Amino acid sequence: MALTKDYGLGEYTFPRGWFMIAEASEVKDKVLPVRFFGQEFALYRGKASGKVVLLDAYCPHMGTNMARNESSYVVRDGQIEGDSIRCPYHAWRFGPDGKCNDIPYSKAPIPKAACVRSWPVVESLNAIFVWYDAEGGEPEWEAPSLKEWDDPQWIRWKFDHLGTLACHGQEVIDNIADCSHLNPVHGSSVSYYRNEFNGHLATQLQGGGHRTLVTPDGVSPILTTDTTYHGPGFLLSKMMGMGESIIFIGHTMVDDGIIKVWHALLVKSRHERPTEQDVIEAAAYQEASRLAFAQDFDVWANKRAAIQILQVPGDGPFHKSRIWYRQFYNPRARKQEFLKQVEGVQHRVAGMPGRLEEADTAA
Template sequence: MTASNSSGGLKAEGRYARGWHCLGLAAGYRDGKPHSLNVFGTRLVAFAGEDQQVHILDAWCPHMGADLGLGEIRGNSVVCRFHGWSWGADGSCNDIPCAKRIPPKAKTKAWLTCEQNQLLFVWHDPEGAPPPADVSIPRINACFSDEWTGWTIRSMVIHNNCRELVDNLADVAHFGPVHGSPASYFCNTFVGHIGYQMFRGSESELLGSALIADSAYFGPAYHITRMVAEVDGKPVHSILLNCHVPIDQGSFELRYGVMVKKIPGLSDEENDAIAKAYVEQAHKSFFQDVEIWHNKIRIDNPILADSDGPIYQLRDWYRQFYTDVKGLPDDLHQEKVFERHDGTWRALSEVPEAARSQLHTI
């Protein structure tokens, strides 16, 4: 879907997106050690204390600048290795060895976190506001069900701006050349902070046939896909995690995860074998995208053909995460729908029944 002007282009900003950003499995931070995080152009420290809650602070100690990630955890505080200053979960200094009093200004930034679907999230807002009530991470019931495997997650650093990843939500044209899985039906819906993609394909080089994928970005950096494919005559249900957190303006950490629904009637060993094989194929499919992201530049005003997806419309939606709240458009919460059927694109006034999200069923 082409655009008549360049308004869909997104210039490189010196800021990072407003929204929840996934930092991987929450359990990985409950190992009794502080974890340094290079994100949002700075360094943070994540740690779980005696309360088993994961807390995140600015990592550079306000005293003399050492990395709190090199320190140790005592109680619900992280203690700096350099001089032993102790910092609580709220960012306040609560102990200084041999000092008679703690300076009133001895505070550092505490970051808002949440846990959902076995994952840890951190909230980022360049304006410093908390998340609105309607901006949350939806629960995936499968993450708490014995009928599904747990997450298998891999992470990597991509040396590019993270927008190059988000473009895939609308880039229908890449499925054939990159994945060997051309779309027979495709629909994008943008409403509020959520961008949906409905995909139908008859085959995939790696993931089987009769491919059905319902996916969405919940905010700028957390993407979930509900997928069904036929493999060796059996339907395989999977949930795919695709999330990123920016390191700086030219790189981001990417995490890709897979869960697989166990097939009734098969033994645990048989289900484990199927899940392991499918997870490996899913990762191979995803790495086809990774190779592209590692070897491309950003084009702010791409020249599009009528076979391309609503790239400019996607970027109009995505721009909200880099815009001050007071500058958000009035129609942000109105559904904007773009459907491709029989090779033809059309803008719709409402979401067709075939493209209604089924993500709530997982």
């Protein structure tokens, strides 16, 4: 298993960005223990506001993990009070801001140090996202959202929970520049391909025929995907061919070299108001998309790390996407060093049209 330092990514072990940490429906008014970025957290939904709260799990009193206890009477009686949470050990209570607001057996003023870190979280797209930042700064770009999410013609997703994978995020990010795997792994006859990088966005534009997604009479319509990583944690891919859909793939670092992965698909219905049949078909389409993603997963689950890529002409611009990725592992003050090497250019692949208009799509 390779670590961040093995790839020479930068100063920080974990990258800066918005990351999915749970499906929204998993977060109830019972604390959920979660581990990401090599840390333990307590995740819960406040009873008073319904807002999701993410706190460092370890209590400052004596280090109890507030999220991993089943037996204390504090937990049995209900650990969440209003928007606050009580520690199972001595029942200190912490607000959504992370500050202790009650020590039930002490009349003395609450010490200033009686607090845990409260993390910036948003609930969006049926998921909970956290802004992770080794520098502790404000979010550098907007939280995840999609205008299609609020359009009733689009059938909302439920997540596929793909579990943890002992694979560094770098190997997953390499996919955004991986032109030459599309045919052997996914059966795509790629007729055009290019990459573009812009700030926290890394985009791949490609299209062609497809061996998996064919009509019942065996015709493979041109399938185009416009795929963008929004920072290092997740991608959104607009897929056009047999209808319109948007893929979500998120991966979040659990520990260095270990990621947790989710997949989902938002599908545009043929009807303004989706019918029951449309909803069934959308779920089947999500499953087809999950199976296509599983073809990547199959490789990642078993490969050794590609610390160096033995690049040949015809491969995508891996070295450029790796430079783009390094901005998130270094102080934001240094990001231009990386961006000036990749921005403002359409990165094409030897022997491959870069745009649909240039492609001979007759085949």
